Amino acid sequence: xxxxxxxxxxxxxxxxxxxxxxxxxxxxxxxxxxxxxxxxxxxxxxxxxxxxxxxxxxxxxxxxxxxxxxxxxxxxxxxxxxxxxxxxxxxxxxxxxxxxxxxxxxxxxxxxxxxxxxxxxxxxxxxxxxxxxxxxxxxxxxxxxxxxxxxxxxxxxxxxxxxxxxxxxxxxxxxxxxxxxxxxxxxxxxxxxxxxxxxxxxxxxxxxxxxxxxxxxxxxxxxxxxxxxxxxxxxxxxxxxxxxxxxxxxxxxxxxxxxxxxxxxxxxxxxxxxxxxxxxxxxxxxxxxxxxxxxxxxxxxxxxxxxxxxxxxxxxxxxxxxxxxxxxxxxxxxxxxxxxxxxxxxxxxxxxxxxxxxxxxxxxxxxxxxxxxxxxxxxxxxxxxxxxxxxxxxxxxxxxxxxxxxxxxxxxxxxxxxxxxxxxxxx
Amino acid sequence: xxxxxxxxxxxxxxxxxxxxxxxxxxxxxxxxxxxxxxxxxxxxxxxxxxxxxxxxxxxxxxxxxxxxxxxxxxxxxxxxxxxxxxxxxxxxxxxxxxxxxxxxxxxxxxxxxxxxxxxxxxxxxxxxxxxxxxxxxxxxxxxxxxxxxxxxxxxxxxxxxxxxxxxxxxxxxxxxxxxxxxxxxxxxxxxxxxxxxxxxxxxxxxxxxxxxxxxxxxxxxxxxxxxxxxxxxxxxxxxxxxxxxxxxxxxxxxxxxxxxxxxxxxxxxxxxxxxxxxxxxxxxxxxxxxxxxxxxxxxxxxxxxxxxxxxxxxxxxxxxxxxxxxxxxxxxxxxxxxxxxxxxxxxxxxxxxxxxxxxxxxxxxxxxxxxxxxxxxxxxxxxxxxxxxxxxxxxxxxxxxxxxxxxxxxxxxxxxxxxxxxxxxxx
Numbered sequence: 001x002x003x004x005x006x007x008x009x010x011x012x013x014x015x016x017x018x019x020x021x022x023x024x025x026x027x028x029x030x031x032x033x034x035x036x037x038x039x040x041x042x043x044x045x046x047x048x049x050x051x052x053x054x055x056x057x058x059x060x061x062x063x064x065x066x067x068x069x070x071x072x073x074x075x076x077x078x079x080x081x082x083x084x085x086x087x088x089x090x091x092x093x094x095x096x097x098x099x100x101x102x103x104x105x106x107x108x109x110x111x112x113x114x115x116x117x118x119x120x121x122x123x124x125x126x127x128x129x130x131x132x133x134x135x136x137x138x139x140x141x142x143x144x145x146x147x148x149x150x151x152x153x154x155x156x157x158x159x160x161x162x163x164x165x166x167x168x169x170x171x172x173x174x175x176x177x178x179x180x181x182x183x184x185x186x187x188x189x190x191x192x193x194x195x196x197x198x199x200x201x202x203x204x205x206x207x208x209x210x211x212x213x214x215x216x217x218x219x220x221x222x223x224x225x226x227x228x229x230x231x232x233x234x235x236x237x238x239x240x241x242x243x244x245x246x247x248x249x250x251x252x253x254x255x256x257x258x259x260x261x262x263x264x265x266x267x268x269x270x271x272x273x274x275x276x277x278x279x280x281x282x283x284x285x286x287x288x289x290x291x292x293x294x295x296x297x298x299x300x301x302x303x304x305x306x307x308x309x310x311x312x313x314x315x316x317x318x319x320x321x322x323x324x325x326x327x328x329x330x331x332x333x334x335x336x337x338x339x340x341x342x343x344x345x346x347x348x349x350x351x352x353x354x355x356x357x358x359x360x361x362x363x364x365x366x367x368x369x370x371x372x373x374x375x376x377x378x379x380x381x382x383x384x385x386x387x388x389x390x391x392x393x394x395x396x397x398x399x400x401x402x403x404x405x406x407x408x409x410x411x412x413x414x415x416x417x418x419x420x421x422x423x424x425x426x427x
Numbered sequence: 428x429x430x431x432x433x434x435x436x437x438x439x440x441x442x443x444x445x446x447x448x449x450x451x452x453x454x455x456x457x458x459x460x461x462x463x464x465x466x467x468x469x470x471x472x473x474x475x476x477x478x479x480x481x482x483x484x485x486x487x488x489x490x491x492x493x494x495x496x497x498x499x500x501x502x503x504x505x506x507x508x509x510x511x512x513x514x515x516x517x518x519x520x521x522x523x524x525x526x527x528x529x530x531x532x533x534x535x536x537x538x539x540x541x542x543x544x545x546x547x548x549x550x551x552x553x554x555x556x557x558x559x560x561x562x563x564x565x566x567x568x569x570x571x572x573x574x575x576x577x578x579x580x581x582x583x584x585x586x587x588x589x590x591x592x593x594x595x596x597x598x599x600x601x602x603x604x605x606x607x608x609x610x611x612x613x614x615x616x617x618x619x620x621x622x623x624x625x626x627x628x629x630x631x632x633x634x635x636x637x638x639x640x641x642x643x644x645x646x647x648x649x650x651x652x653x654x655x656x657x658x659x660x661x662x663x664x665x666x667x668x669x670x671x672x673x674x675x676x677x678x679x680x681x682x683x684x685x686x687x688x689x690x691x692x693x694x695x696x697x698x699x700x701x702x703x704x705x706x707x708x709x710x711x712x713x714x715x716x717x718x719x720x721x722x723x724x725x726x727x728x729x730x731x732x733x734x735x736x737x738x739x740x741x742x743x744x745x746x747x748x749x750x751x752x753x754x755x756x757x758x759x760x761x762x763x764x765x766x767x768x769x770x771x772x773x774x775x776x777x778x779x780x781x782x783x784x785x786x787x788x789x790x791x792x793x794x795x796x797x798x799x800x801x802x803x804x805x806x807x808x809x810x811x812x813x814x815x816x817x818x819x820x821x822x823x824x825x826x827x828x829x830x831x832x833x834x835x836x837x838x839x840x841x842x843x844x845x846x847x848x849x850x851x852x853x854x
Contacts, residue, residue: 017467019458020640020649022451026472031446040444042479045453045470052469118623196545213447222447267722273708274701277722281700284776284810292728294721295694295704301719301762305732335728349711383711 003153003179004064007033009043010056012071013159014078017047024161025070032168037183037224041065048078054088061152066180068171071159073144075123081156082129085149091131098138099128099145106143135174141166148174183209183224186235191218191245191396192415208234216385217392218245244413250392250399251279257403258289258339266335267293268306268327268342270318271361276343276391291335296327306330319344319356321374321425328364328372339402340366341394345377347386361390365397365419373397373410373419430580430606431491434460436470437483439498440586441505444474451588452497459595464610464651468492475505481515488579493607495598498586500571502550508583509556512576518558525565526555526572533570562601568593575601610636610651613662618645618672618823619842635661643812644819645672671840677819677826678706684830685716685766693762694720695733695754695769697745698788703770703818718762723754733757746771746783748801748852755791755799766829767793768821772804774813788817792824792846800824800837800846 009029015021026043033040042060046052053072060067072081086093107121117124127144130136137146137155142163147156148171155171157164190198195212198219204210207230211222221238225231239246247253258265267277277293280286294305299318302308307330308323316322327342345361352358359380366372375397379389393415400408400416410416436456442448453470460467469487473479480499487494499508513520534548544551554571557563564573564582569590574583575598582598584591617625622639625646631637634657638649648665652658666673674680685692694704704720707713721732726745729735734757735750743749754769772788779785786807793799802824806816820842827835827843837843 015638015640016453017457017470018461018638018649019454019456020461020638020647022449022454024449026443027446027449029446030444034445034447041474043444043472045472047468116627118626199545200543211442211445211447213442220447222445269701269704274696274704274720274722275708277696277701278705281702281722281724282811287724287778290700291725292722292732293701294732295701295708295719297708297714298718304761305719305721334731351714384709 001061001153002064003066003176004041005179005182006039006041006063006065007180008041008060008063008065008067010053010060010067010069011043011045011159012048012053012069012081013045014047016045025159025164028161028164029068029070033180034222034224035185035187036177036181037185038180039182048072048080050080050084050087053080054084057084057088057152057154061154065153066175067152067154068157069155070157070164073127073146073156073158075119075126079126082126082131082147085131085134085147085154085156089131089134089149089152091133093129094132095125095128096130096136096145099136099143100125103128103143137167137170137174139163139167146171150174183226184228184231185222185224186231187220187222188235188238188242188246189215189218189220189248190242191215191247191250191392193218193242193245195219202238204234205230216388242414244400244404244408244416245396247399247403251395252283253403254395254398255280255283255286255289259285262289263338263402264289264291264336266291266331266337266340268302268331268340268364269293269295270297270302270327270343271345271347272343272387272390273297273347275387276341276394279391279395291337294331302327302330306334317356319346319360319362321362321376321422324362324364324374325366325372325422326364328366332366332368338368339398340364341398342366343390343394345386345390347383349383359386361386361393363390363394363397363419365394365401367401371421373401374422374425375419376425377418428488428580429491430493430603431468432606432609433466433468433490433492434607435468435487435490435492435494437480437487437494437496438470438472438586439475439480439496439508440472441474443472452586452591455588455591456495456497460607461649461651462612462614463604463608464612465607466609475499475507477507477511477514480507481511484511484515484579484581488581492580493602494579494581496581496583497591500554500573500583500585502546502553506553509553509558509574512558512561512574512581512583516558516561516576516579518560520556521559522552522555523557523563523572526563526570527552530555530570564594564597564601566590566594573598577601610653611655611658612649612651613658614647614649615662615665615669615673616642616645616647616675617669618642618674618677618819620645620669620672622646629665631661632657643815669841671827671831671835671843672823674826674830678822679710680830681822681825682707682710682713682716686712689716690765690829691716691718691763693718693758693764693767695729695758695767695791696720696722697724697729697754697770698772698774699770699814699817700724700774702814703768703821706818706822718764721758729754729757732761734761744783746773746787746789748789748803748849751789751791751801752793752799752849755793759793759795765795766825767791768825769793770817770821772813772817774810776810786813788813788820790817790821790824790846792821792828794828798848800828801849801852802846803852804845 135148146167331340342364348358562575573594758767769791775785
């Protein structure tokens, strides 16, 4: 069979079509293949129905596609892949020695610890089978090996995403990459820009195809082309154009900088309600530089925990530049930190006023020995996205001010240039 | 064409097969149809390729399936659905008046506000077309109406999940529900139980089919059967068996109770790093009862912000029942709250010791005028899932103690019964 140069995916498992499980495998495969410049023609999600599965495999094979099947390699009666492959190839199943030993070892260990297993050893050993003459792809995460059937251009993988990722490098080595590669590709996040704005601003040359995927506070851009030199030139120009906004994870970059420079960080969160602290503490090892934060939802707490003067609440209100400044400076002082960030705003759906509508946000950035900067934003995106945008904005300015500062002035960086001293808000 | 009683889904859009977008529509459709007792036979994800799409529609039609197609109703050249339908049906496109007016109105409004549009009016109006003789399904969220083609048992919907949800009720009214319904169904979350434990404990009668979907700290159980009486009996017995663990959102139920009873809440988070505050403040209107919280990552902060005696840190360490108690009581006092919750533990990957390994967790629950309760848990699930489990555990005990307390004693409820006074930890 001559190869078409396309890949077809087959995702098996009734649980997906009953709505119990979200299929993320199609996206994983599609994304990996896209990055390599390959093209996926179709992804077909099927119940554990022998005839439907066999018919699809044969159809994909007849049109010359590389076939990647996910699911059906477990030990239960629903797991049909090996038996169907044996039927399709007219072969008998054989045991993969490494896989068999792994299963026997696991059962022995569990038995010694007095644990009961979900299945009997006999049932579990079904996972060590592959059709005779096929190639086993080692599974470093689970029990069932993947299977490569060279004469059918067919790969079988388990259904669990984590096992697929583990087997992936083995699959990759058997792919006919020369036959599959159609494009060169590049990708890039651009923070703080929406889809329409990017489509309006970016006009790639005809030879370059552009794709956009919306992120919580920005977009990821994808480009592919057969002309790699042109692609590189264009890509470099884009990175310059959106300088300061294209770091993969601004928050992690800032955290690494703070750890390397032993700068202690504190937070004062109102409208974000702990989300920034949560995102910051998602980073392992952050306790080396993160002192803590106050989620000051009630105004009395802003006063008692952060030393916010009541005067500011009376004159300017809790959602104001002076309040953001006082919160950040209060946190800096009371936590004994080098850098602190404060958030105050109106996430909605309630709480807006004509002068301070839902979506109003102030972020304060206090640095020991420096003038506090305040940014004012309006993110009228709904409660959840408002909070995400607020945290992403803070992450960007921290990255720009501390990681990029030696190279560029914050005033010259997009978004960072919106952080100003308090005088600018009281004019 | 006689109906098969099955549904086939067609998801179109090259962006899905390029890996830019995760297809969540299959899950939405599958889940909605499953709940109604219907069965989805297949979901086919295709590129914006006319021949592939037309062939699949015809194949699905020939086997008697109801067809639900998502995607391809936008204004761009990639959006093929209406043109392909016209070709398939041999009809010409006609304008849907309401949709046309909506688009014209939108363009007028944007023009008045001086905004530029992504597309010209002429291009945008392509979205108001449907094939002659078909039924338009009103779209309350976006511009393109859905389309029902009765003689092909075919529904076309846009690709955006939010628009699909908006059109869903209109689609539903045209479904041949009698022909489709094969089962009665029930579903139920069971918190704090893993998949294997539930499979080991629950053995439904043969007439009832069970499905399990893992949640961050529990599972969702799905049941379907043709025997509704048996299903109801079985379902009722399950709800009794897992009493206290089957509330849809324990945290929201607690929050509603606290709002109704004006009980003010404060938090003291260490290992959860603000995640509980974030989840609590995801609930709109929570500011009525949520005073705030301290994320006390550093030990000095536990002392300065929560009044934790240094003695406790020296004698018992930060990850201990006495520390959890002092943190909760400190938050109760300093925030002036009625109820407070504290978290201290080791999320990992680093920071574990032989006596206090990664996964160790203490939760403190202080209530004004009552003895503080402390729960000790061991969640060796990795950093992210440890934090989720910690917050879910706290939500469950809040729900059990305050919402269920009038009916049952916390001591008699699973998980709640693991919250004990401090003496039990110092024996």
